Amino acid sequence: MTRRERWRDQTIAEIKAIAHQQMTASGTASISLNAIARTMKMSGPALYRYFASRDDLVTALIVDAFKDLADAMQAVESTMATQSSAQKITALCLAYREWAVVHPVDFQLIYGNPIPGYVAPAEVTVPLARRPFDGLVRCFWEAYQSGELSIPPEYTSVPASILTHLATWQLETGHDLPDTLLCLLLSTWVRIHGMVMLELFDHLGRVVGESAAFYRYEINALLQRLGLTVQDTESTDTSTTA
């Protein structure tokens, strides 16, 4: 790797970093090559040495975001290797929010409003979008097989119209979970995602104050319902009400 190549990588990193600053300041829709160049004290066209177009930069940022989220989730999973399934699942759910809170802009980039005029290349984006949840799939399956996780009665029957789609999805992704378990997983995702979305856009905190506390509370309730209990966590600062 030559001096020039090292410099090149460094410049790309700097461009992305400034893009992040810019998005943090004025939203995902406002990524602008010219503005980035200006804060780098370079001319606008210079950036075309690094990205063929603005949309290419956006795609790169999206790819990075998905990878970063997936890495964060996987890192948590591996540090928890020796723990119980319940603790792993809790940790993974917390990691999802944690990442979103630390990287709100990336979260918006991935899961929020699409950027006007930009269309993500599906062949790049779709497979990446799955990676963050591989760990959760593994943990659910593990907990199910060991008998720790029991599927609650309200989830034992799955609508026929969903079943067929779930089947094709399982084929495509190479998974083979019971459909009810997969539904539970989706339900879990929906719940943590809903909280994160409401928290990020400041709708949740208005009511509960500390969104993080509510988040832990909700995950606790969720796992408890699946027969998975977690003790000795910081989330046990609960007090009973009348």
Place this chain on the structure above:
Amino acid sequence: MTRRERWRDQTIAEIKAIAHQQMTASGTASISLNAIARTMKMSGPALYRYFASRDDLVTALIVDAFKDLADAMQAVESTMATQSSAQKITALCLAYREWAVVHPVDFQLIYGNPIPGYVAPAEVTVPLARRPFDGLVRCFWEAYQSGELSIPPEYTSVPASILTHLATWQLETGHDLPDTLLCLLLSTWVRIHGMVMLELFDHLGRVVGESAAFYRYEINALLQRLGLTVQDTESTDTSTTA
């Protein structure tokens, strides 16, 4: 009301309608007075007779959206007046999604990424944001009082840090529900909101195919867990799995 005033109201309505088209075409961030004027075959500055600035128009659109959602929810509630609490709650949850699916842009405007450079006037926006859920609050309270709704064990204790905030919120809004019930309500909101968000941005359909079916399924499970059962709905096209 003079001829001129009628015309004026009509023009305002047209401006908003075109703003919607524009947002549908290229995102909430792309509302532009000049572009609206162009498709109305008027000059740009003409619109300043109707809105003092672009941000004023955005605010008006947000206000309309909140009101429209609230009206839709309330309309459903009143048609269901004679039905059971369970059916009312189901209907309200379905109405939330329905409105979002029919008005995706308004939903993004309210609950999605903020528009770059625009700051919503909190004194207008915050009280409005509560209205859509008044009906749900009423129904939960009704079901709780009548004993139909029973709070599941995983929700019987609420973290202390949340409790205090819930209390001040109840004071501000003039509600007086048990905290556990309020938490259940929030949990419900989080779940339907999560599904809608994932559906709107095309993350849910990729897995379950028909998001609507999954939505009904999830609401069913949710209500069942609260002891509320709904029979004879179209959502009972379920088939059991092994």
Place this chain on the structure above:
DNA sequence: TGTACATCAGTGAACGCGCGTTCACTGATGTAC
């Protein structure tokens, strides 16, 4: 180790476009007598 050439990074000017907003103005619609 030095020289000749190819590759790459970055510049500055230019194109065409759109934006929000202000301003002085023309004409039409309403109102008061």
Place this chain on the structure above:
DNA sequence: TGTACATCAGTGAACGCGCGTTCACTGATGTAC
């Protein structure tokens, strides 16, 4: 019913700004002999 005046709707030019992108170019960094 007609006239005089005030109010309002809309225009066109202008300001200053920023955008993505192309193009011909200068200089520096690497490579091959």
